Amino acid sequence: MALPNTTMGTDVMPSGVAPAFSAQQATNAFNQQMTQGRPNATGGKGGGVGGQPSVFQQAQAGQTAAMAGTAAGMGYQPAQVQAGQIAGTDLSPYFNPFEQQVVQQSLGDIEQARQMQANQLASQAQRAGAFGGSRSAILESQANEAAMQQAARTASNLRLGGFQQAQQMAGQDIGRQMQAALANQQAGLTGAGQRLGAAAQMGGLAQQAFGMGRDLQQDMAQQGAIQQMLNQQIFDRAREQFQGYTSFPERSLGYMATALGVAPTPQTQTTSRQPGLFDYLSLAFGG
Amino acid sequence: MSGGKGGSQTSRVEIPAYIEGPSRRNLQRAEQLAQVGYMPYYGPSVAAFTPMQTQAMQSTADAAATFGLAPQMDVMAGMPQAQDFGGMQGYGTGQMFEQAIADLATNQPGQAAAFNQLFTGPQAGGAGLLGQVGPMGGYAPFGMGGALPPQFSGGSR
Numbered sequence: 291m292a293l294p295n296t297t298m299g300t301d302v303m304p305s306g307v308a309p310a311f312s313a314q315q316a317t318n319a320f321n322q323q324m325t326q327g328r329p330n331a332t333g334g335k336g337g338g339v340g341g342q343p344s345v346f347q348q349a350q351a352g353q354t355a356a357m358a359g360t361a362a363g364m365g366y367q368p369a370q371v372q373a374g375q376i377a378g379t380d381l382s383p384y385f386n387p388f389e390q391q392v393v394q395q396s397l398g399d400i401e402q403a404r405q406m407q408a409n410q411l412a413s414q415a416q417r418a419g420a421f422g423g424s425r426s427a428i429l430e431s432q433a434n435e436a437a438m439q440q441a442a443r444t445a446s447n448l449r450l451g452g453f454q455q456a457q458q459m460a461g462q463d464i465g466r467q468m469q470a471a472l473a474n475q476q477a478g479l480t481g482a483g484q485r486l487g488a489a490a491q492m493g494g495l496a497q498q499a500f501g502m503g504r505d506l507q508q509d510m511a512q513q514g515a516i517q518q519m520l521n522q523q524i525f526d527r528a529r530e531q532f533q534g535y536t537s538f539p540e541r542s543l544g545y546m547a548t549a550l551g552v553a554p555t556p557q558t559q560t561t562s563r564q565p566g567l568f569d570y571l572s573l574a575f576g577g
Numbered sequence: 578m579s580g581g582k583g584g585s586q587t588s589r590v591e592i593p594a595y596i597e598g599p600s601r602r603n604l605q606r607a608e609q610l611a612q613v614g615y616m617p618y619y620g621p622s623v624a625a626f627t628p629m630q631t632q633a634m635q636s637t638a639d640a641a642a643t644f645g646l647a648p649q650m651d652v653m654a655g656m657p658q659a660q661d662f663g664g665m666q667g668y669g670t671g672q673m674f675e676q677a678i679a680d681l682a683t684n685q686p687g688q689a690a691a692f693n694q695l696f697t698g699p700q701a702g703g704a705g706l707l708g709q710v711g712p713m714g715g716y717a718p719f720g721m722g723g724a725l726p727p728q729f730s731g732g733s734r
Contacts, residue, residue, distance in 0.1 A: 346644070347643050349643075350643045506636075507637055510629050511629075511633040511634070513629050514626065514630030514631075514632075517627040518626060521665045521666070522623070525620070525665075528620055528621070529621075532618055533618075536616045539606075539613075540610065546602075546603040546606075547603060549599075553596060555593070556593060557590045558591045559588060561586065561587070561589075562586070563584060564585040564586070564587070566583040566585070567584075568583045568584070569583070
């Protein structure tokens with residue numbers, strides 16, 4: 291079992307924040323311990339049978355990864371969000387790059403109109419025989435003044451409109467950036483919570499694996515004890531049989547002793563008498 | 578019994594032959610058996626750990642090592658090598674008994690020899706008394722072809 295590589299994301303660990311463990315380190319530690327493939331018991335090391343990691347190795351690796359993940363979660367700091375301002379914002383990207391051209395074109399149109407009007411005034415004055423007179427000069431001056439005023443208004447209105455539009459667009463961008471930053475911050479917090487939950491789940495799985503291993507160990511020990519007890523009983527019966535063999539002569543003596551003890555033992559008493567000298571004298575004298 | 582000029586009188590109690598014979602033979606057999614000595618047991622006495630037990634213990638040790646509680650170890654290290662008794666693994670004390678007897682003979686030769694001379698057996702330096710008789714481990718019941726050694730064959734049998 292190997293965990294997929296995970297990425298922390300650029301906003302998970304702000305610069306300057308160095309947690310004790312990272313989720314990547316936790317994943318690497320888990321995968322490393324799972325792929326070490328320690329030899330089994332016959333090889334003198336604590337691996338599972340067949341090169342597979344034992345349930346205790348999985349529990350230990352899971353616990354380590356869970357601790358690392360939890361530590362990473364403890365060190366997590368969400369991304370900082372700062373509000374943008376129009377002040378200090380470079381608005382040049384928001385201006386119409388053709389604004390100057392539009393202004394110049396408008397001024398050119400005004401100038402052209404002024405010249406046409408001047409030509410018309412001159413033509414009228416010439417037809418009236420007043421060309422070059424003071425009245426003609428006054429009319430030309432008034433036309434020029436009006437054209438200049440129109441040119442100034444046109445240029446200022448065009449530039450004001452461009453500035454206001456740039457300001458509005460910059461404000462909208464600042465709002466969108468703020469919205470994106472808040473979304474990223476929330477995503478980071480959600481991700482951190484998800485990783486903490488995963489670490490807790492891994493810790494639970496590690497504990498479950500440890501308990502399962504312990505249960506199996508106890509079952510094995512119990513079954514082995516039953517087997518050993520059976521062997522011991524066989525050995526005991528064999529020894530009893532041997533002791534019966536070695537003690538049989540003693541028992542056979544007991545059989546005989548018992549039999550002799552209960553058998554009636556009639557005793558025959560025989561009395562014999564050897565006559566002496568006095569016996570013969572008594573016999574001779576009729577005593 | 579009395580005797581002399583007045584003569585003598587003798588009283589004699591006789592045990593029937595069917596009682597006296599077995600009694601004598603039983604005493605003789607008891608004396609014979611007393612010289613046999615201790616018969617050690619060379620069979621298995623203690624059952625060894627089964628593979629299931631060994632694996633369980635090894636697994637416990639491995640688990641401890643995995644969690645850093647103990648170094649990697651072989652749980653059977655330091656344990657005596659079990660012997661095979663008909664497919665069952667176990668331990669017998671026969672060899673230890675022999676070793677103890679040999680140590681006694683080495684350290685207390687006089688005492689050991691005096692003790693061993695009283696009984697039959699390999700330590701007595703000769704064939705056992707019962708080794709000369711019947712096939713049933715040196716013990717042949719009467720009436721089944723058993724024959725007593727010459728020193729026990731006399732008497733009223």
